Amino acid sequence: MTLPRQLALDLPPLTSFSREDFLVSPSNEGAYAFIERWPDWPARRALLIGPTGSGKSHLAAIWSEAAKAVIMPAGLLGDEAVPELVARGAVVLEDAQAGIDETALFHLLNLVGEAGASLLITAHEAPDRWGLGLPDLISRLRAMTVLTIDTPDDDLFRMLLVKLFLDRQLVVDTSVVDFLVRRIERSFDAARQVVAVLDREGLSRGRRITRALAGELLKEVLAQPDESE
Template sequence: MSVPQLPLALRTPPDQRLDSFIDAPAGALAQLQALAQVPGADWLYLSAAHGAGKTHLALAACASAGEAGRAAAYLPLQAARGHAQQALDGLEGNALVVLDGLQAIAGERSDEIALFDFYNRARAAGIGVLYTASDLPDEIGLLLPDLRSRLGQCARIVLRALDDAGRAALLRDRAARRGLALEDAAVDWMLARTAREPARMVELIERLDRASLAAQRRVTVPFLRQVLAGEG
């Protein structure tokens, strides 16, 4: 069985930047920017439930490193499960390495050993590392105590899910970035009747932007009903 080409080549969407993240914990964006752009900054361990924005910040950190002229690599560990050693080999040439979704390799002993070895090599090489996971190191099912201990030494950022005010701010922000005007009634309608995950909400704004441009209409509640009914 062939091994996928990893890490991924990065072409981050323009929405996935540090300054476009809504309702980050105090100081979190500054920590991520420092890790991305400043040699020797604290390594970070970012945890959150599904849909809270881990991958947004993972890719945003890579984009921030690129803006500073620093090489970055992004590795989704779900895609590397069972062959993490091959995926991690050769990453020492980067200034920043982002390992997204640690829980995906938890319980795979060979993958955990490979990650432990990479941790030590990256420390020695002065590489910045950002880990993301669904929970804290002791809670995701890792087998190796030494790996849990190393991960526990990272500075931690814990994301919380957006409340309705945060979701409304996300809708307005993504619409404004596209020059799309949203009536307050349209925002309220979407909050009450559409998917609540941020990624799905962003997809909805993208669809509405295309539909609004094609129809040359503002996004009102009747237009929302029409667009969503047509796609249903």
């Protein structure tokens, strides 16, 4: 007899962007240390570069709280917003690589420098790979301090998985975490996807999240082989 699956509601996890919840490791400690140094920044402008889900928004939120900065998606930046942003004294532009008004960003960089304001820009890659066409803007971006967040090392990836499970109010055995560290893609996005699938499927199947369930789901749902040691 096949038991019906429970209805799994796709509720968002409780994610904290507090300073206390930021996981520091060799892959991000340089960027974290620089953020903590504010307002002692060269020219008070910095670029924060790292892969999707790497903690850029978390670091930006930590800095925003300290600097009382306004946070804006870079795609919403326009010339009309520049004076007001500069007047706020501190600005975060998120995800600049996704598309940005080059003229407005050029004016923002100039006015931030003149006013002694602070600016933090986040992106997946360095400005040379944004497809920019304004030479003066490219030159100013290249002159900014660049902070990088690298692919997570073993310790950070393990801590990240534990945090993602706890964000969903799930407690799993260390054997599950160790199994996932060895099996899944070493990226923040992959970790989020796997934890979300384990949460949803564990609930719908009425099963605890175990190493066995993780192995099944890697094969069934995530189409990854479960290679036994």
